[in-house]
Amino acid sequence: MTSQPPIPPIDTSRPHSARVYDYWLNGKNNYEADAVAAERVARIWPGVKLGAQLNRAFMRRATRWLAAEAGVRQFLDIGTGIPTEPNLHQVAQSVAPDSRVVYADNDPIVLQYAQALLTSSLEGRTAYVHADVTEPEQLLESPELRETLDLGRPVALSMIALLHFLTDERGAYDLVRRLLDPLPSGSYLVLTHATADFDPDLLTRVSEAYQSTVTEGQIRSNTEVARFFEGLELLDPGLVVCHRWRPDPSEPQPDITDAELSVYAGVARKP
Numbered sequence: 001m002t003s004q005p006p007i008p009p010i011d012t013s014r015p016h017s018a019r020v021y022d023y024w025l026n027g028k029n030n031y032e033a034d035a036v037a038a039e040r041v042a043r044i045w046p047g048v049k050l051g052a053q054l055n056r057a058f059m060r061r062a063t064r065w066l067a068a069e070a071g072v073r074q075f076l077d078i079g080t081g082i083p084t085e086p087n088l089h090q091v092a093q094s095v096a097p098d099s100r101v102v103y104a105d106n107d108p109i110v111l112q113y114a115q116a117l118l119t120s121s122l123e124g125r126t127a128y129v130h131a132d133v134t135e136p137e138q139l140l141e142s143p144e145l146r147e148t149l150d151l152g153r154p155v156a157l158s159m160i161a162l163l164h165f166l167t168d169e170r171g172a173y174d175l176v177r178r179l180l181d182p183l184p185s186g187s188y189l190v191l192t193h194a195t196a197d198f199d200p201d202l203l204t205r206v207s208e209a210y211q212s213t214v215t216e217g218q219i220r221s222n223t224e225v226a227r228f229f230e231g232l233e234l235l236d237p238g239l240v241v242c243h244r245w246r247p248d249p250s251e252p253q254p255d256i257t258d259a260e261l262s263v264y265a266g267v268a269r270k271p
């Protein structure tokens with residue numbers, strides 16, 4: 001049995017990534033400091049608000065595909081963010097009501113609103129763990145996770161818009177490996193990640209504005225993001241700008257260039 005990390009109080013005096021993202025998504029769970037930081041970045045990166053929505057839309061398409069086509073029934077979503085309907089478990093359980101979902105985030109505000117993530121279908125189950133991705137073993141051994149997921153069966157590990165907050169110095173690649181290693185064949189890694197490949201100047205200015213106010217991070221190239229998938233089978237269409245990942249023909253295609261969006265998405269299977 002492991003102890004949970006101490007939960008710090010919610011600090012509204014400085015911006016937090018979960019609340020800044022909530023602001024871009026037109027959510028209501030953010031404060032003045034978050035709005036100021038979010039607007040500062042949005043002035044430099046006008047595509048960021050639509051980009052946040054397209055990032056959520058990728059999460060929905062990937063989750064639907066995993067539940068409907070790949071038959072996945074267990075999901076571990078790290079860096080969940082403040083609940084935003086539909087949440088991942090609602091998407092998975094709309095396809096397969098017996099889906100089990102564990103959410104994890106290290107921001108106390110996400111914990112505060114986590115009740116909205118626990119509205120499971122009767123056949124399925126959801127749980128929330130206040131956890132830091134930099135402590136993967138603690139998360140994998142937490143009682144909430146162990147009571148919800150069977151790690152002997154495939155799990156879709158989603159790290160959506162999370163890994164650009166983890167620098168190489170903090171061991172980003174090793175952390176992903178330590179999360180994937182205990183999962184069996186047939187598990188999946190789902191991720192999105194900001195990139196400067198299409199507009200290096202824009203993303204340099206975005207990084208400066210974001211990292212000087214919100215949190216540290218690292219923008220990565222296609223090759224660097226693809227390294228997270230090493231040893232896995234990357235599904236078609238590969239690592240692409242997120243609205244290009246298996247677009248839903250029944251939905252209108254967004255009016256945004258790759259440079260304006262600048263977020264890669266990919267899904268890979270553990271052989």
Ligand SMILES: C[S@@+](CC[C@H](N)C(=O)[O-])C[C@H]1O[C@@H](n2cnc3c(N)ncnc32)[C@H](O)[C@@H]1O
Pocket residue numbers: 017018021055056059078079080081082104105106107110131132133134159160161162165
């Ligand atoms: C941009 S939001 C993405 C939310 C959601 N995954 C999505 O894509 O819609 C990033 C989330 O990662 C969380 N996060 C950042 N660093 C983390 C860490 N070290 N451990 C766990 N969560 C973290 C933040 O609190 C925030 O909720």
